Amino acid sequence: MIKITNLSKSYGDKKVLEGLNCTIKTGSIYGLIGANGAGKSTLLRIIMGIFQKNEGSIEIDGKEISDDEEFKQKLVYVPDDLFFFKGYTINDMVNFYNNMYKTFDKEFAFKLFDKLKLDRKQKIQTFSKGMKRQTALICAIATNADYMFFDETFDGIDPVIRNFMKKIIAEQMEKKETTIIMTSHNLRELEDICDNLGLLHKGGILFESDIDSLKTNMFKIQISLGRDFSEKDFQNFNVMSFKKTGSVATVIMKGEREGYEKVLQEMNPVILDFLPLTLEEIFIYEMEVLGYEFNEIV
Amino acid sequence: MSLTKLFNFKYLLQNFKKSKMALILFFIIVPLFTSLMIISAGQEVFEFAELGLINIFGLYIIPFIFSFCLFGYVFKKTSVDFMGSMPISRKCIFITNTIGGIVLIVLLQLVTFLLSILLGMITECTIFVSMALDILIFQTIAYIFVFTIANLAMSLSGNVLTQIALTLLITFIVPFTHFFVLLYNSSNDYDVLVNGSRVIEVDESLNYTAPFLVANDGKYEFNEISMYKMIGLSIIYFIIGLIAFNKRKMEVAGESFENKIVHFVVKGLTLVPFVAYLVGIGMDSDFSIIMIVLAIITIYYFLYDLITNKRMKIRDNIVGLIFSVIAIYGAYMLFISIDDGISKNFDSDSIAELRVEDSNGLFNFETKDSKEIKELLGSMSSEYNYDSRNDRTGVKIRIIRFNGSSYKSYVHMRNEKLNELTDVIINKTTISDSAKIILGSRYSGIEFSKEEEKELKNELNRVLKETTYDELKNLSNQDNYGYRKIIVYEYRKHELKIAEYPINLSENIFKLSAKKFNERAFESIEYEDMRWINTILFYNMSVPDIIKNNIGALEYVGRREICDFIRQNYEAEVTNTKEYAYITGGSVLNFYTNNTQGLIDVLLKIYNEHPEEIKDYYGNDEKYYYDYPTGMPITETIDIPITETIASSGEILE
Known part of the structure; x- marks a missing residue:
């Protein structure tokens, strides 16, 4: 479970998150929506330890988030703006993730890449936006991390592949009771996959509910x-x-x-x-x- | 905390892999260019700075490139997101990358060292292993020093340009300011006091860290204090860098600094060299020059903002510029005035070691005995005048104080004290097994075979025990013409010591040297019809006046016949205990012969067979003189050889 209490973050004089409170249940898919600049990416970066919070606390499984390697093994993050090393192929990226994550499933990753007909030897730089997003998502899912954070999850992915990826994410969640937090500024992208939705506005969760209710x-x-x-x-x-x-x-x-x-x-x-x-x-x-x-x- | 939490080998490999091309490129530059330099050097005895030349250039670039390759991700938002999310702590990233960079630096220096040694063995160059080892140690530490500074700068700055600016500031600002203040006040001169009285003046060796040591005046030598300083500072910079990296606000990626005040201070401090120039030229100098400098400073100040921060506020910048210039100018004037008032002297009691060295390297003396140090210093003077020229001899000294600071000077020592000293030293002088002996000159001299070198060393060690310093000095002074000397190179106490001995120090040394000279002389004319002959000297004998009076013409007109004579006589053994002649034709033609009669006959024959050409020679004297290929004057004063000189092409001395 992720419990965020009174979280605040500023960039200089600009407040991005202010008194944010939120609870995300284990084994759920939490959709975080909000306009551009609402603070979605900042929230995920703080959870991942990339940025440091100004105030408040974030607990994951009852422990305050930390920069510790063991702790970070439980988390994986696919940012909004994707990054791949220059000249790297899918094979290289898989090796990179495999070296970084103890639970990375190489075979599973390769199986998915083959299913999506992504050339494993082609340089990722030459891929389309959607293909890059698929690559990043598959690498992240194959880490088998307990908590997955996807920023602008399906950005650039066509509807067919989007449904396929949703299926994979849902399966992963069922398989390992993974907790997934997805952000989007497009509600329609998340409605058929998320269990819970939170609306981020002016640095706080304005509205939050589970979709069924x-x-x-x-x-x-x-x-x-x-x-x-x-x-x-x-x-x-x-x-x-x-x-x-x-x-x-x-x-x-x-x-x-x-x-x-x-x-x-x-x-x-x-x-x-x-x-x-x-x-x-x-x-x-x-x-x-x-x-x-x-x-x-x- | 387990070691795996501090160092992640897999991460390091991946990090190396992602920037392998840049790393490989910069990894091979130093070894490759050092090798090329050694190969192209020909016959040379490398000095510390010469052999480390490529390394020195690399010092300003390569550690920074390594730092950028390993940590460059922090300057880009996308890569910060990616790398920052990976399951590895910041502490581990910093330590892993620092260790990785250090390993790269050590490997780079090790490869350069091994290649230098190897090439030293297979080429004609002489590279002392102990010197190459010193370069390996010193350069490795220097590279690590710059690397840790670059890492610290990376931790504090938001983009690569500010990293560069900060690296330069951390590296240079303190030594630059110190040096500038010293330079301004000419105050690295110290008086040495013995029992409260000033005896000599010495220059303090400035033990700056390696980057400034080179940038300062190109002086680059093994410097222990500098090395310890760099080790200490590297540790401090590493710790500060680690703390800063742990606390680094990654959102600053792409910006200048997180804090506007830090940006302002750094920007201001980069003005230091400009303002120092203003201080140097003085505010009362030409108004137009001051205005030009101020205009350059203003343009630079605005450009700095545009480049590093991609934005600027004109009003803030003008205020900042005025404030920075006044603050730095004021600070420099304050430093200068404080330093100016400091009394620069120290007592002989604070001296740990005194080294005295002859300017020709004929003796080296060192003592740690305080009583002896006082006595020696008491016999020295920094002043030298014409009247005392016979009472005193110039020597190089080095003083090392208990606090580690060292001083150098060239002083004049009373002869009686020097003789006391040298009687002991010369007898104790031994040429080590590692010494390199070259005959002639450093760059085009003649090398001896291993056996010959061993024989020479034994002979030199034997003779030096029987020779006084005065005798040695006289011999050197008497026979210092041209290339007739044995140069002994030794790398001792992190310095290349060069001692030059006359070849007529003993019969055996002369024989061996003459043999080598003659072989080289023959090689130089083997495929040539003739070579210019500069001088013919006869020793221990008299020559007919006709030769004595026309030697210049004979050397010129009869050069073909003289070359033939060399070809016929080069294999004969030559001794200096009998009458002998010496023919020289530049650095590669030095010929000795005991067949003096044969040479006289050749010269007489030339005189008799070429009367017209000899006449022409005198007729065109002026023209000839200027056309003479080596520029060597016909008549010249030569020093008297050890045994009496009877004839030469020049003036006959007593």
Whole structure:
């Protein structure tokens, strides 16, 4: 488990993280979203020991993070801006990781590279952006580290390979109960893989929840009551959004769906359709409740 | 803490691998160019600075390149993310890379050392193993010293340019300031006091660290104090570097420094050489020069910001510039005024060792006895005047004090004390087995075979025991013409000692030397019709006036016949106990013969057979004189040989 308490970090006079609190459960995939410059990368760098925090604490498995080699063997990081040594091939990188990580699985890495048809002898510098990202992700996954941190995880990767990588990440998590923290400024990239999501804004976690409860606790209906009606008719519900066009209203509600459905049926609706909500919509409405414009945050 | 937590071999190998091309390139430069230098040197006895020449140039570049190859990742954000996330602690990275760099430096110096020794054996060059070993030790420490400075600079700075600036500052600012202040006040001169009275003046040897030792005035020699200083400072820089690296804010990558004040201070300190120049020329010098210097300083100051920081604030820079120039100028003036007031003398009681050496290297004396030191110093004087020329002899001295500082001087010693000293020393002088003996000159002299060299050493050791210093000096003075000397090179106490002995020191030495000279003389004319002959000298005999009076013309007109004479007589043994003649035609033609009658006959024959050419020679005297190929004057004063000189081409002395 990763427990971040009151974390602060400044670059000179500029505060990047301020009083950040967050808990990430072991064996979960945590999606960290936020606009560019929100502090996602800084947070990951601090966890990895690359940058030093100004205040607060970060505990992993109950121990304060440190620069110790044994401790760092548990962590792997794929940064936003990828780096490969000049002239290195996949084989060279695999050897490098193999020398650095005690638990690195060379065969597993080679198997994945072959599956993705990445030439192991070709210089990585000549790869496309997506291929470089695949290389970095595979090397990181093959370390078998307990905690994996992926910054802008799928940046540059096409949808097919993205799904493949997601599958690999999910399998890895199941295999070893790995904890994975992914960042993105694009919510859609993370919604089908993450268990938990946190929204980083102005140096702190603005909103955090597990996706299952988010999705089950919020729903969208389209309703028509065969008479004139308004938002007041729904005052017994936790309505987050109400929009009426003609005789049909689209309502976003937060609460237990089964209980709400029963009450709504009692209102004898002419039309009552439950529609799925995308994660982005959920976030938009949650942010609206908190008084933020989601599109301005992410 | 386990060693594996401090040193990670796998990481080091990977680190070497990623920058292998640069490392290999700079690894081979010193050994390769040193080898080329040795091969192309021909016959030469290498001195410390000469053999270490390439190493000296490398000192300013290679340790820095090694540091950059191993630690350069800290200057780039992407590589900082990548390397910083790897399971290896910063402490381990710093220690591993430092050890790796030191290993590279040691290997580089070891390869250079082994190649030097090998090439010294297979080429005509003479390279003393002990000297090469000194270079190995001194240069290794010097390289490590610069390497640790570069690493410390890396820990503190955010980009490679500031690393360079900081490396230069740490390396040079203290010795530069010290030297500048000394230079300004001419105050490395010390008075040596014996019982409170000044006896001589000596120059303090400035034991700067190697980079400044060379940059200062090119003096580069094995310097123990400098070496210990570099070891001590390297350890300190390593520790500070390690602490700084551990605390380094990696987000500074690509910037100048994390802290603006540090950037300002470093930028200001880089103005030191410019401001020192201003101090040197003085504020009352030509206004236009001062303005030009100030303009250069201003341009530099602004450029520094643009290059290292990629941004600048004009107002801040102007204020910073004015402040920095005034602060440095003021500080230098303060140092100068403080140093100027210091009384520079020391008492003989503080002297640990005194070394006295003849300027020709004919004797070396050293004592640690304080009573003897006082007595010797009491017989010395730094002043020399015409009246005392017969009472005193010039000697080189070196003083080493108990605090490790050393001083050099050339003083004049009373002859009676010197004789007392030399009677003992000359008898004790032994030429070591490792000594190298060369006949003639250092660069085009004649080498002896191992057996001959052994024989010569034995003979020299035997003769020196029977010869007084005065005799030795007289012999040297009497027969110091041209190349007729035996040069003994020895590398002792980290110095190349050179002693020059006359070849007529004994009959055996003369015989062996004449044999070698004659062989070389024959080689030089073997495939030539003739060579210019500069001088013919006759020893222990009289020659006909006709030869004496026309020797210049005969040497010129009859050079073909004289060369024929050399060809016919070069194999004959020559002794100096009988009458003999000496013919020289430059550095490679030195010929001795006891067949003086034969030579006289040849000269007479030339005189008789070439009357017209001899007449022409005198007729075109002036023209000839200027066209003479070696520029050697026809009539010249020669020193009297050990036995009486009867005839020569020049003036006959008593």
